[in-house]
Amino acid sequence: MIDMTDILVIGESVADVIRQPDGSSVTHPGGSPANVAFGLARLGVGAALLTELGDDEDGALIRNHLEGAGATVLGDGATAVPRTPRATARIRPDGSAEYDFEIGWTLAATRVPLEARHLHTGSIAAFLQPGADAVLGLLADARGDSSISIDPNIRPALLGDHGAAVARFEQLVALADVVKASDEDLAWLYPGQDLAQVLDRIAERGALVVVTRGSQGAMARVGTQRLEVPAVATTVVDTVGAGDSFMAALLTSLHRDGILGAGLREALAAGDVAPHLERAARAAAITVSRAGANPPTSHELQ
Template sequence: MSGHALVIGEALVDVVVTADGSVARHPGGSPANVALGLARLGRDAELLTWMGDDADGALVRDHLAESGVTLCAGSMDASATSVATATLDATGAATYDFALEWSLSPQARTRPEPMVVHTGSIGAVLEPGGASVVARLEAARDTSTISYDPNARPSLMGDPVAARVAVERIVALSDIVKVSDEDVAWLAPGEDLEQVLLGWLAMGPSLVVVTRGGEGATAWTAEGRVDVRAPRVAVVDTVGAGDSFMGGLIDGVWEAGLLGAAQRSQLASMDLDTVSAILERCARIAAITVSRAGANPPSKPELDA
C-alpha cells in the first residue's frame, strides 16, 4: 500500500543525564520519534512540528532528514527549539523535565490525504497548539486513519483528571490507540487497567494496545484480546521505546493493508492472528531500541536481518 503518513507533534532535544552524571544531547520528541521510526521502516513520513531555526533545531532537522523524514512548511517558525531533560536511574528508566512551548504555525502546510495521521504526547494536549491538533484530526477522519499515543508527561499535563478529559477526547477520534501501563495508572489512578482500556475501545477505536515495558503488550479489538511477550535484552535506556513500538504498530497495520478511512470497517474486524503478528514485531522493534542509547529505532533491513 502506497501513500504517506502525517505525524503532528513536538520535536525537541533530549538532554539525557545518566545515573553516573554524564550528559548527552539527542534529537527527540515523541511524535518526531514516531515519524523517524516510520521512515526507517521504509515509509513516506512527514512531520508537522514547532521548532526554532537555531542550533538545537538544526540538530533535530538534520537527524530527521538523515532517515528520510520530511518537515512540513511552518515547522521551523518557533522562537526557540524545546528541550526535555531525561534523568536516568540505575535501571535505565527515565524521568523528564521540560522547557517547552507548543503551537502550530499559521503558515503550516501538509500534503493532502495521508494514509494515517498520528499524534500524541505533549503536542496533542498542550495549548495553544493542542486545539489546532484536534481540529486537524477531526478534518482528517474523512480520508485517513487516526492513531494516538497519549504518552503522558505529568510535569506538563498537570491535573490527571483534566488531562484524562483531553486524552479521551482524542481517543474518541482515533482508530488506533497505544498507551503504556504507567500512563493509564497516572490518568486513571486506582482503576482496573483492562476496564479503562475496554472503555476506550467502546469510545470508537478499532485497536487499543497497552505496553508494559519488559513484560510485553496487550491489545483489545472487537474480536478479543491478544497478549505478547517482550524479547529479553540488556537495557541501555528506555528513551524512545514506546515511540518505536508506536511506529511499528502503524507500519504493521499499513503492511496489512488496513490504513485509510476507506479501510475503517476492515480494521475494526482485523483477525487476532494479524494483531498478534503485528504486536510481536512491535515488541522486537522496541527491544532493539532499548538495547542502545537514545531514541534510535531500527531500520527495516536491521529489523529483518
C-alpha cells in the same frame, strides 16, 4: 515540498540535553512524535512531521536527524518558534536526575498541509495549550480522509489539571482508530482503576487499543479480539524511545498489510492484529538493547 505521504505525524520535536556532574553535556534529538516519524522513515514508510522548530542549533540537529532517515519535516512561518524546545536532565553525583523543561507548543495550523493515508499524534502536542486545540481540530477535520492514531505518552509535569487532561484524552480517543498507551499512562489518567477494564472501555469506541507493559509485554483489544503478546527477551541497555519504536513499527506493519486509511476501518477492526503486535514488540526489544532512541531499520526487523 511534497503534497502527499503515507503517514503524517503531528507533534513536538525536543532537544534532549544531558548534563553530567562534571559540567559536560550532550544533546540528542527527541520528542515522542519526532521519534515516531524517525522510526517510520527508518522502516521505509513515507513519513512527514508537522512540528515546531527554532532557527537554532537544536533545530538544525533535529531537522538533519529526521531528514537523514528519509522523513520530511514540514514547516513555514506558522510552525517557526523563537527557540527549539528543550528538555534538560541534570545528572546528580548519585546518578539520579533533575529535569528542566523549556517546552512550548503554539501550533496554529488550521488545515492538514498534505494528503496522508494516516495521521498520528500524541504526547505533549496533544495536551499542551494553545497548540493542543489546533491538533484536535486538524484530526477532526482529517478523519474523513485519513485513519488516526494517538499515543498519550503522558508527561505529568507539563499537563497541569488532571481532569482537563483526561477530558482531552477522551476527545482524542473518540477520533482515533488506533490507541497505544503504556500501563503508566493509563495509571496516571485513571488512578486505581483496573487496567483491563480501562482497556475495554476505550476499545468500546471502536479503536484498536494496545497497552504496553514493559517486560510484561502488551495487551490489546480490537472488536471482539482480546490478546496478549509477550515482550521479546533481550538485554536492556536503556528504555529510551521504546514506546515510540513500538508505535512506529505497529503503524508500519498495519500500513503494509493495507489496513490503514479512512476507508479501511472495518478491515482494521476485523483483521488479525497479533502479527503486527509481535513485530512491534520485536522493534521495541531491538531499541532497548542499545543506547538512546535508536529504532530498528527495516532490514533489522525482517
